[in-house]
Amino acid sequence: MLVLTRKIGEQILIGDDIVVTVLDSRGEGIRIGIDAPRGVKIQREEVLRAVVEANLAAAQPDPEAEARIKALLRMPVAPAAPKDAEPTGTEPKKPGESA
Template identity: 45%
Template sequence: MLVLTRKLNESIQIGDNIEITILSVQGDQIKLGINAPKEVEVHRKEIYVSIQESNSEAASTLPNVLDILKSTSKNLK
C-alpha cells in the first residue's frame, strides 16, 4: 500500500486521467473530490462490496432459474 500525505487543496494523480483532491478537513473526516472519466466507476468501499455481493447472488440464482425453465419446457412437450 502506498501511503501519501496531502494538505488541503493538494491532489493525487492516478494514471493520466484520475485526480483525487483534498477538499476539506474537519476533525477526523476529510472530503475528497474525485475527477475521473465517466466510464470509470467510483464507489465508497461499502457500496462496492454490496454491489459485488448482489452480483454474485444474482449469478448464482441464474443456473437455478435455467434449470426450472428447462424442466418446465420439457413438461410442456
C-alpha cells in the first residue's frame, strides 16, 4: 500500500485518467474528490460489504419455512358446493335478472 501525505487542494494521479483531489479536512475525516472515466466503478467499501452481507442473508433459507408449508398442507379444505345445489342468495345476479 502506498501511503501519501497531501494538503487540501493537492492531487494524486492514478494511471493516466484518474485524479484524486483532497477537498477538505474535518476532525478525523477528509473529503476527497475522484475524477475518473464513466466506465470506472467507484464504490465505498463499507456500502459494498453491507450489500454483500444483505444478499447472503436473503439467500439463506428460513429454518421454519418447511414446517409452515407442511402445516398449511395439513389444513382441511372446505368442500366445494355441488353444481346442482340451491342458490344461497350470495351469487351475483345475471344481467336482466331481477331480485
